[in-house]
Amino acid sequence: MKKLMCLVVFLATCVFCSWGAKVETEKTITVNGVTRKYLLYVPDNVGNNPAMVFSLHGASGHSADRSPFKTTVADEKGCIVVYPQGLEQYFPVFGGSVTGWNSTGEANEDLDFFKQIIEDVALNYHIDRSRIYCCGFSNGGMMTYSNSSAAADIFAAFASISGFQLNEFHHRPTGARPVPFLHIHGMSDDFVKYSCMPIIRDNMVARNGCDPIPEVSVVEGKYRRSVYAAGEGGFPYVYYEIEGMGHNDFTDKTPEGNSALTMWDFMSQYTLNDECDPTLKWRLNIDQEGLVPTEHGWTVSAGNTRYTYGTPKKANNADNNVYPSLQFEKGNYILVFETEGGSNHKMHVQLESLDGKSVLFCKSGKVNQRVVMPFSVDGYSEYKITIVKTSPDDKFTAFAIHSCDKPAQAENCEDDVLSTASL
Secondary structure, eight states: OHHHHHHHHHHHHHHHHGGGOOEEEEEEEEETTEEEEEEEEEOTTOOSSOOEEEEEOOTTOOGGGOOSSOHHHHHHHTOEEEEEOOEEEEEGGGTEEEEEOOOOSSOOHHHHHHHHHHHHHHTTSOOOTTSEEEEEETHHHHHHHHHHHHTTTTOSEEEEESOOOOTTSOOOOOOSSOOOEEEEEETTOTTTTGGGHHHHHHHHHHHHTBOSSOEEEEETTTEEEEEEOBOTTOOOEEEEEETTOOSOSOOSOSTTSOHHHHHHHHHTTOOTTSOOOTTEEEEOOTTSTTOOGGGGTEEEOTTSOEEEEOOOOOGGGTTTTOOOOEEEOSEEEEEEEEEEOOTTOEEEEEEEETTSSOEEEEEEEETTSOEEEEEEESSSEEEEEEEEESSTTOEEEEEEEEEESSOOOOBSEEEOOOOGGGO
C-alpha cells in the first residue's frame, strides 16, 4: 500500500511539474466547434504555481513568430508562455483577410479561445491563475487593450507594443476594474499611428484613475518614459515613447535593453488579488496643480469656466476612429465631486451624446459640499461631458464616476441647464 501511494505521488508530480523538462509544442483544441491552435512554451526551470503569459502576434502573424514576448525571458523568469494563433480577419488596410484578432473590447470568439487555452494548460500544469498576463504586438496589442476591458477578471496585467485599437476597432475602456497597463510605442510608427497615442493615453489615465501628472524620465536617443501613478483604488499606466522606432515588435531601447523583459518586469508586479476599487470607472482631474486640460483632450473657454471632454468620430475615418469620450456599459452610476470656492456658487455638469442630440442629464451641485449625481445607462454608449463653473476660482478637489448596483440617491444637486454666459 505504501509503495502504491508513493507511485501516485510520483505520477502526480510528473503531471503537474513536468520535472523540469522543457516543453515546446503546438497544441490543438476545439472552441465553439472551431479548431484552434496555440504554441505552448514551458521552460525547463518552471516551478510550482508558475505565472503564464499570453503573447499575441500581429495581423498576418503566426504563433511561430513568438511575438512579442521572447522565450529567452521565459527561460530566465521561469514562466509559461502561450502563443495563440489568430483566425482570418478582414482588415481593410490589407485589402483582404489575414490572421489576426477581433479586438472589439467585448467578449467574443477569441476570448473564448483564450479561456479554453487556460483550461487546457491547467490540465498539465498547476498555473497560478492570479498571475496570468496578456501582451501583444500591433493587432495583438489591440487585442491586449480589448482584453483589458473584456477580460479584466482573467488577466492580472497587460502590456502592448505598437498596438492600440484604431480604424476598424475602437478603444472601449469599460472593463470590470482598473488594470495595470504598460504601453511601448515607436515615435516613427505611422502604421498604428504614434500621433493617435495621446488620446489613448488620456482615456486610459482617466479610466484607470491615475495621477494625470506623470513622472517623466528621458534617455536621449532611446526613450521617454511617463509613469502615471495609481490613484486611490486604481492602477498605473506606464507609457514608453521610443526614439527612432517604427512599427516593430521589439526594441532594445528600454532600460532593460529588451522590451519583452520590460513587459515582464512590469506585469509580474501584479496579481488578480491586488486591491482596487472595481466601482471606479473614470476620474477626471481638471483642477490638479500642473495639469493643462487643453493638452489632454479638453476644450476650455477663454474665461476658464467651461470645460468639455468628448468629440464625435470624424467623417471618412479622418481620426482613425480614435477620439476622446467617456464610455459606459449598461448600469447604474454616480458622479461624485468635492469642491472649494465661493459661497452660493455652483458647478454644472452635463452628460450628453457625442453628437449633442440627446442629454443624459444636466445638473448643478453646490460648491464647498460633497455632491452626488446619480444616472443610469440603458446600454453601451459614448458621451461628452461639459462642466461649467460659476467662477474660474472655483476648484474641484475630487471628481470621479463610480458604478453602483442599484440607483443611488442624489446629494446636494438639482436638475438644471448649462449657463450660456460661459461660452
